[in-house]
Amino acid sequence: MASLAGERPALVIVAPDDPEAMRRHCREARQSNIPLLYDPSFQVTNMPGDHLIEAARGAQVLMLNDYEHGTFERKTGKEGAAIFDLVDMVVVTLGAEGSKILLRDGDEIHVPAAKVSDVVDPTGAGDAYRGGFAAGLVAGFDLEVCGRMGSVAAAYAVEHHGTQEHAYDKAGFAARYLDAFGTAIPS
Secondary structure, eight states, X not given: OOXXXXXXXXXXXXXXXXXXXXXXXXXXXXXXXXXXEEOOGGGGGTSOHHHHHHHHTTOSEEEEEHHHHHHHHHHHOOOGGGGGGTOSEEEEEOGGXXXXXXXXXXXXXXXXXXXXXXXXXXXXXXXXXXXXXXXXXXXXXXXXXXXXXXXXXXXXXXXXXXXXXXXXXXXXXXXXXXXXXXXXXXX
């Protein structure tokens, strides 16, 4: 398994921050040949198209919600398959509709949302999804499993008020994954 930290991390995640810092972090990941998950999130509306292109170029994963995805395409002119001039895959979260993983070869993987007991606050669901997806990616799971892990993590987030009020342990997460998808997380 790849290192999660240290001299050779398995993945760099660049999430919303100061736009210039985001561009710098993406550039540093490319220069270090470390796989990059780029999630500009709400900053997609604040960054000009050329800056979005610069930051995304070479990313293994570009992650956006459906609104941000449309904005990214419009601002960069990289619509449809043209986005794969920049990145290897695009993950689009769709709220209660789950997510879709778009691949360079034209394949799409649709991932349903995990069951939610009560929608309390959707704030932070995208961040939670990113964390679950990235954990699966670093563990070497196939992309459908990564998306399902993101979905389960997001479900925990929306059931609580605030972005960091939810918690789970490995066993509880695995049980919820099994309940949601009828199969266990690979070991």
